Amino acid sequence: MSNVHRDAHGRALTDYPQPSVAVDTAVLTVFDGSLRVLLAPSAEGLRLPGTFLHERERLSEAVLRSLRTKVGVSGLRPKQLQVFDDPTRDDRGWVLSVAYLDVVEASRLPVDGLFPVDDLPPLRYDHDHIVAVAVESLRAEYRSGPDPRGLVSPPFTMTALRLVHEAVLGERLQPDTFRRSVVPKLVATGDVKRDGRGRPGELYVKA
Amino acid sequence: MSNVHRDAHGRALTDYPQPSVAVDTAVLTVFDGSLRVLLAPSAEGLRLPGTFLHERERLSEAVLRSLRTKVGVSGLRPKQLQVFDDPTRDDRGWVLSVAYLDVVEASRLPVDGLFPVDDLPPLRYDHDHIVAVAVESLRAEYRSGPDPRGLVSPPFTMTALRLVHEAVLGERLQPDTFRRSVVPKLVATGDVKRDGRGRPGELYVKA
DNA sequence: GGAATAGTGTCTGTGAGACACTATTAG
DNA sequence: CTAATAGTGTCTCACAGACACTATTCC
Numbered sequence: 001m002s003n004v005h006r007d008a009h010g011r012a013l014t015d016y017p018q019p020s021v022a023v024d025t026a027v028l029t030v031f032d033g034s035l036r037v038l039l040a041p042s043a044e045g046l047r048l049p050g051t052f053l054h055e056r057e058r059l060s061e062a063v064l065r066s067l068r069t070k071v072g073v074s075g076l077r078p079k080q081l082q083v084f085d086d087p088t089r090d091d092r093g094w095v096l097s098v099a100y101l102d103v104v105e106a107s108r109l110p111v112d113g114l115f116p117v118d119d120l121p122p123l124r125y126d127h128d129h130i131v132a133v134a135v136e137s138l139r140a141e142y143r144s145g146p147d148p149r150g151l152v153s154p155p156f157t158m159t160a161l162r163l164v165h166e167a168v169l170g171e172r173l174q175p176d177t178f179r180r181s182v183v184p185k186l187v188a189t190g191d192v193k194r195d196g197r198g199r200p201g202e203l204y205v206k207a
Numbered sequence: 208m209s210n211v212h213r214d215a216h217g218r219a220l221t222d223y224p225q226p227s228v229a230v231d232t233a234v235l236t237v238f239d240g241s242l243r244v245l246l247a248p249s250a251e252g253l254r255l256p257g258t259f260l261h262e263r264e265r266l267s268e269a270v271l272r273s274l275r276t277k278v279g280v281s282g283l284r285p286k287q288l289q290v291f292d293d294p295t296r297d298d299r300g301w302v303l304s305v306a307y308l309d310v311v312e313a314s315r316l317p318v319d320g321l322f323p324v325d326d327l328p329p330l331r332y333d334h335d336h337i338v339a340v341a342v343e344s345l346r347a348e349y350r351s352g353p354d355p356r357g358l359v360s361p362p363f364t365m366t367a368l369r370l371v372h373e374a375v376l377g378e379r380l381q382p383d384t385f386r387r388s389v390v391p392k393l394v395a396t397g398d399v400k401r402d403g404r405g406r407p408g409e410l411y412v413k414a
Numbered sequence: 415g416g417a418a419t420a421g422t423g424t425c426t427g428t429g430a431g432a433c434a435c436t437a438t439t440a441g
Numbered sequence: 442c443t444a445a446t447a448g449t450g451t452c453t454c455a456c457a458g459a460c461a462c463t464a465t466t467c468c
Contacts, residue, residue, distance in 0.1 A: 013300045018225035019263040030336055056294040080289055087263040093220045094263050096228065098290055098314050132373040157446075177431055179448075194337065198446025199438035365420075384458055386421075405419025406465035 010132040020095045023062045024050035024127060025078065026134035027071070029114065030151050030167040031106040037131050038104075039123070040070055046115075047124040048131070050097070061200075063100045073109060075102045077149075081133050089126050097125070101134040103149035118170065143169045146182040146206060156187045157201035158182075227302045230269045231257035231334060232285065233341035234278070236321065237358050238313035242339050242345075243309075243321040246330070249255060253322075254331040255338070257304070261283045269398040273355045280316060282309045284356075288340050296333050304332070308341040310356035320381055325377065353389040362396045364408035365389075 017061065026048055027038035039046040051066035053059065060120075063078040081099040089095065115121060117135050122130060141148045142165055151164050162178045189207050192200040234245035235257055246253040260266065270285040271278065288306040296302065312413035322328060324342050327335060348355045349372055354363075358371050369385050394414050399407040 013227045013302065016227060016259040018227055019222060019226065019260065020220045020225055052223040058294065059290060063413060082287055083290060087265065095220065146373065174431070176433090176448080181430080194439075195438050196446085197444070199251045199448080200329045201447060369427060381458070383421080385461090388457080401466080403419085404417070404467050406421080 005010035017094075020093060021053045022050050022095055022097045023053065023059055023066060023100055024048045024097050024125075024130055025067060025075070025100040025102055026081075026131050027067065027073065027102050027104055027109070028117070028134060029104055029106040029109055030164050031109075031111070031114050033167050034116045034118070035162070035170060036106070036137065037117050037120070038071060038073075038109055038113045039115050039121075040113065042124060045124050046121055048127045059098050059100075067102070067158050071110065071113065073104055073186050076104060078102045079137070080166070081130070081137060084126050084130065086126065097130075099130040099133060101137055103138065105149065105151060105153070107165055139169055146185050148207070154205040155191065155207075157193050157203060159201055161204070178183065224301075227300060228233065228260045229257050229302055229304045230260065230266055230307055230309040231237060231255045231304050231332075231337055232270050232282070232309055233288075233338050234280065234282070234309050234311055234316070235324070235341060235345055236311055236313040236316055237320070238316075238321050240248050240370070240374050241323045241325070242322050242342065242375050242377060243313070244327070244341070245278060245280075245316055245320050246322050246328075249331060253328055261276065266305050266315060267307075270309065271290075274309070278317065280311055283311060285309045286344070288337070288344060291333055291337065293333065304336050306337040308339065308344055310345065310358065312358060312360070321342045324333065346376055353392050361412040362398065362410035363412075364400050364410060366408055368411070 024047075029036055029038070038049065040049045041047075047123045049066050051062055051070070053062050054065075057122040058066075059080065060078045064075045068072045069076040080098045081101055084099060088096060091099070117131060122128075122129065123131070132164070140148070145160055147164060152160055152166075158179055159175075161182065162173055162175060165178065166173050185207050186204040191202045191203045191206060193203055194200040220297065236243055236245070245256065247256045256273050256277040258269055258277070261267050261272075264272075266287065267285045271282045274280045274282040276375065285307045286309070288308055291304045291306060294301060296304070324338060327338065329335075330338070335390075345356070348378075353368060354371060357376075359367055365386055369380055369382060373380050392414050393411040396410045396412060398410045400410055401407040
């Protein structure tokens with residue numbers, strides 16, 4: 001006797017072939033003025049941190065677990081990108097990879113694992129493709145408002161905020177246009193930052 | 208002796224637990240002036256057409272196969288939405304579902320399977336959630352340009368085009384504003400459509 | 415002519431983008 | 442003072458939105 005549910009063809013779930021399912025995460029950050037991705041060494045070259053899914057585990061849980069155990073980082077808000085399903089993408093067998101994006105402050109990441117996204121070394125599997133999708137997704141987020149992923153610790157000056165946006169987007173922004181586009185979504189603390197020459201900048205936090 | 212690849216822990220791929228993987232597709236169309244989704248009967252109520260993945264099959268292939276065999280429709284351009292991974296979403300066991308959106312002209316679909324997306328009956332699993340995500344995705348597509356999914360067969364009048372956009376978006380559009388927003392992306396054929404009272408409308412095709 | 419449908423002229427408001435200007439600090 | 446950085450005034454351009462008008466057809 002069995003509790004296994006059988007479908008209209010009399011087949012149980014496990015009568016269908018089951019792929020291995022992995023999660024692979026592009027951890028992006030801004031370091032030294034440029035957008036970078038965290039890569040991990042593996043037997044056959046660099047790769048994104050990832051893991052196979054555990055039994056009945058949520059995908060986002062697997063992402064956080066893999067970041068914790070493989071790179072010693074507590075991830076924040078994994079965002080699902082898409083499934084990569086090329087049957088030949090992994091030479092070990094039939095493996096689907098669910099790609100994720102997460103964003104972590106550079107200070108919490110190992111510096112020697114950070115590579116500029118515009119100048120990547122060769123990666124295992126289709127991980128270069130995952131990085132490209134993750135970068136485009138993050139850039140879209142940063143076009144929609146001020147520092148949506150919290151890469152700048154508040155309170156921050158307008159210049160600090162703009163420099164992070166420039167690093168993420170990979171392009172220069174006009175200071176005046178940028179200011180006017182974000183000011184309505186910020187609140188001034190009233191304090192100023194004096195740390196060198198020139199007029200001190202006002203400090204803001206997100207509204 | 209074995210050709211099976213083993214990882215750093217000495218485990219083969221199949222030593223990791225493997226979920227069942229299904230695809231479920233929201234087939235959307237415009238019928239009778241409203242946006243509708245194609246539902247299929249099942250033992251326990253209505254559901255989206257879907258299937259389990261076959262061995263080494265591409266997800267988009269599984270989508271097209273399920274539409275062919277379950278509802279007798281040749282799908283067009285399946286677009287991947289996201290993975291639904293709640294471990295309790297399927298009472299038969301551990302099943303991941305990759306949700307897809309496809310769009311098909313209503314004339315090629317069985318009329319009695321079409322349900323307005325704003326007034327859905329109860330659905331199996333989390334399929335109501337998939338429909339909501341699919342509808343939002345399609346609406347975003349239709350906000351970006353004229354009939355990106357080809358629901359109107361060319362050549363078409365401006366009014367026919369606008370009515371389809373209104374049905375997809377679920378809201379009325381101003382005829383003049385709509386015209387000016389799409390005309391740069393269309394080319395006039397020079398022909399006109401005379402089919403009733405009033406000034407005949409010019410016929411367009413997509414640029 | 416009148417009703418119906420198609421299409422345009424034009425005004426308003428909004429917002430991006432850019433240039434030039436003013437403001438406040440260190441040295 | 443000068444150099445450097447922060448912030449604003451203001452002009453232009455493009456475009457969404459809306460109202461009112463003109464245009465072409467059927468009856």
